[in-house]
Amino acid sequence: MEPLGAATVFLVICVSCLLFFSAWRKRSGSGKLPPGPVAFPIIGNMLQLNVRNLPQSIHELSAKYGPVFTIYLGSLRVVVLYGQEAVKEALIDQGDEFSGRGKLALADKLAKGTGIIFSNGERWKQLRRFALTTLRNFGMGKKSVEERIQEEARFLVERLRNTHERPFDPTIPLTHAVSNIICSIVFGDRFDYEDQKFLTLIKLTEENNELLRSLLGQEQQNGQSEFNTENLVRSTIDLFLAGTGTSSTTLRHGLLILLKYPDIEEKVHEEIDRVIGRSRSPCMADRSQMPYTDAVIHEIQRFVNLVPLSVPHAVARDTHFRQYVIPKGTTIFPALQSVLGDSREFPKPEQFNPGHFLDENGAFKKSDFFMPFSAGKRICVGEGLARMEIFLILTMILQNFTLKSPVDPKDIDITPLPSLVVNSPKPYQLCVLPR
Template sequence: MEAIGTLVLAAIVLVLFSALFRRDSGRFARMPPGPSPLPLIGNLLQLRGKAPYENFVKLSETYGPVMTVHLGPKRVVVLVGYEAVQEALVQNADAFAGRPELPLFEKTSKGMGLGSSNGERLKQLRRFTLSTLRDFGMGKHSLEEWIQEEAKHLVMEFQKNEGVPFDPTFYLSRSVSNNICSIIFGERFEYQDEKFLHLLTLIDTNAHLLSNPSTQLYNVFPKLLDLLPGPHKRVFKNVKDFENFFSTIIDNHKDTLKIDSPRDFIDAFLIKMKQESTNPDTEFFYGNLLYTVLLLFVAGTETTSTTLRYGLMILLKYPHIQEKIHQEIDAVVGRDRLPAMEHRKKMPFTDAVIHECQRFLDVVPLNIFHCTTEMINFRGYTIPKVQPHPKKYCIAFKLGFTKKIFRHKVTCCVYIFQTSYLILLSVSCQGTVVIPLLHSVLFDKTKWETPHSFNPGHFLDENHCFKMNPAFMPFSAGKRSCVGENLARMELFLFFSTLLQNFTFSSTDEPASIDISPVAGSFIKLPRQYKLLVKSRA
């Protein structure tokens, strides 16, 4: 009898959700085509596996470069290929500049900070962040000197491991992280600092956890997963550790703040908070400071250090590329001075290899999700701006009869009561989410000669001079592009060229056996683990 009751209950759930889909069908009638969804789970069965971006590309072969896919009951517009992504993010930048309320990130940032903001908050925080980063050196010679100095520390750490295979992960992340630390709170950490190593371990751990499909399911069924153990719980705990660390740093800055002499990003934000203390609508308050600093630290550490780690792996796989870079560095820079940004234009092959590493690694294949800020007619389809529902649908029922139908502010929930257990299914009902698929841009076969092969020639012309490809979008594009792009570009060139100026890299494995394909992930792609052998160049 219990099995029959469960089946009846499941049938009721499917009927109710089918009704919800039908009720909204008119409002979404002119949306892009896509695969038919199942009640509750949408198209999740078609997106199984660790590489949903590949599933999206496959679906686009049937439904076109602009399509509608259901993540659970949530309608999502997916943009596939350079032309569609560029048209949306650049030519229609304002309309696609929103950030949806994804439960995973709402839980960790509470809607505050640069990463999760929209509207006036986004406008003010982004403008302030970009101008303050420039004030403290981003894109300037002063920051270049800081990176060069940090590169020397990295060389010394590598020298300590000469002749012994070692994992370069945390050596690279410590060096890269120290650069963003110098900007946001005005100091660097010693490589052996235990608190620093703990933070970098948290970043590395969360990168792996967020790439787990089980973690990303939290965005579809947050209320259900709140009741269950899983990797999402560890993500939240790690973020709490970050919050505690940066709260302490911010409090210390408050105690030593000099209004007329800001030392770093935190000081500048605290001063802005004081200036706007009488403004009831100010966006410069503690929560926005905390989560903006956290975002800058994590994003400024992970993606650049991961790209450098991948770049060194490429050199193990292709010794002839390493040799050619050595020759270029010797000819342009020599051995007696540090590589500088002024040398980049004279080192087209090295520059091309760095860009190809970024393209081929494809570190954030799904991009960070966007949403529409207004209704827009895009390529013959109508993509609505779905205002956040002032009230959202909750349906609670007990086996055999509907207990109560009411409206709720936060999420669309289905409560299923039985005598022995409670299941809570929850999905967001707000907004038109847009996924501008960066993977499809970086591997667009109409824009890259050999998209699925590592090929520095993608960035070289017939005269072997560097050329930029418009489909190079690892930092995304438009009004949500990475605020730290200039810093990352500078770090990648200076660290990469300085290491190659000083070392020859090899592996204990044969080059032919090294697998350079990144580890697929639902959020981020990472290089496979490897051990590095370094030898100082005479």
């Protein structure tokens, strides 16, 4: 080996060793970072993690390192919170400290810290407050939004009826219906399902979702105001994307699960016929009289574990958490999968069972472990809208149709496709038979 080459190799080894011991020292000693697997220079823990199923790797690491531990995704330091106690203690009891938004490489590049979802600090507070106020003014949580959802659900029912009992993939009709609801709120009107502008918007949304699934790696002259064109446009995009993907994906999961368990579907049919009948549209006031249907919907959301690691948080300042100190800016993964799948609260959590949300008398039973929309200060802005959409659309579909699978129910796989961001159901087709 040439002297220069040997010197270069020696230098690389020395630097690598320094980086390795630097990472090791960060973990050692009381009052420091939470424990975790030893990270290698540059690549962090990437060799020790299954990047295709990061939630599963995190589940396995929690068995060794406990409810609070540290991993490195490349050079990005991440503290994982595993279990209901740790998640609640951080997001609710220490909500201010854990209210930052963590890093997602592509989102950082696209959003650049603007909008509601990926902003931080005073910008995030102003935009979130503005969004909530504006959505309320547009009717969220009021009768007007309920009527918009009912109207769109009727259009969806007619579209499903036009399948004439033939097998079809429900992805497009459900996505279009849910998208039209947020369009009617944000843009003031719905679109025809064949409108080319609407279809282009949907296509761009789907492309955006695919990119996110692959992630690892007015007062404009006022310089102090966050209400500039860039922030407001990004906030509108955030509302549209978040308001389209999560509810439609949950509904797709729900229909697949009901195809798997026709006995559960039949019990929902019976409750719909008893409480609502078939001559009027379902309304939100019906939900309190429909404990079984409510339990089925909650169990769908629990079982599908839509956002297993939540959208990443970050600590807004150096934070004392339990016996550790988490440096400002550290990305936080609140593992919602560990809360929704806690066997102490939900016996045999890997099984779909509406009884998880019913008491011994068949009444609906709330649970502090139910947090599919996350918790604390960063809880989903559109939680109320999503709950209305899922209940009204699913009950209206089941009010009008019986679901039928082209394959034997025992052969249906309802296990979600794992993802860092959003779990999706495996592709499937179904038939809808008029009741």
